[in-house]
Structures are given as structure tokens and as C-alpha cells.
Amino acid sequence: MERVTPFLMFQGNAEEAMHFYITIIEGSEVIAIQRYGPNEVGEEGSVKQAVFSLKGQEFMCIDSDVQHEFTFTPSFSIYLTCENEKEIDHVYQSFSEGGNELMPLGDYSFSRKFGWVVDQFGVSWQLNLP
DSSP, X not given: OOOOOOEEEESSOHHHHHHHHXXXXXXXXXXXXXXXXXXXXSOTTSEEEEEEEETTEXXXXXXXXXOOSOOOOTTSEEEEEOSSHHHHHHHHHHXXXXXXXXXXXXXXXXXXXXXXXXXXXXXXXXXEEO
């Protein structure tokens, strides 16, 4: 069976980001990590390719072995539907620390509680409590 998997490219902090996400979002885990070894193109020990799961949705990520000027953009975001008010408050607070708030948590016409934040790694998150 074919599937679609979001793929995140970091520049040296993929493992830190994965572990941050799985500690904040319940029901999440790191599934597999392959690291660059000695004499490979990437920095030894950095993430060559990894798979992690957030509430059952798998993601892939890498530490780019090529330095580049682009990064993540809010035009692509991860949409997380939260189960309760405690969860949305916790995730929003955790992701906004060191990040950037795009839309503060609030009651909007399309959601009773919604917030949009870019985390400390530059990844954009839309958080919703229907």
C-alpha cells in the first residue's frame, strides 16, 4: 500500500526536534533513526534519516548534509486536533517558547479554541480544539 508521509529537513537539530515533539504530544514516539557514520557526507552522528510518529501520523526527517538558505515556512503547517483544553494550552505554550505566535489561542468563528505558532525549530503548527 502506498502512503503519503510528511518529510521535514532540519539543519543539525532533527533529533532534538523529534524528541521535543514526542515529549509534548501524547501518543507519539521515535520509530527509527539512521545516523551518518564516519566518512559519509553528513556530520558523523547526525540524522541521516529518521521516522517518528505524532498521534499515529508518521513523519520522516533528516539533518541536511547540504547547507542552504531556505527553511520552513508557515505556508505549510502541521494541523493538530487536540482532545481537550489542557492539551491545547500545553502544546501551544510549549511550542511558542522560543518560537513565534502567528495567531494567539482564542475562540474564532471556525473553532472554539485555535492557535497558530511557529516552534523553535521553524516548523509551523495549527492547533485546534473543535
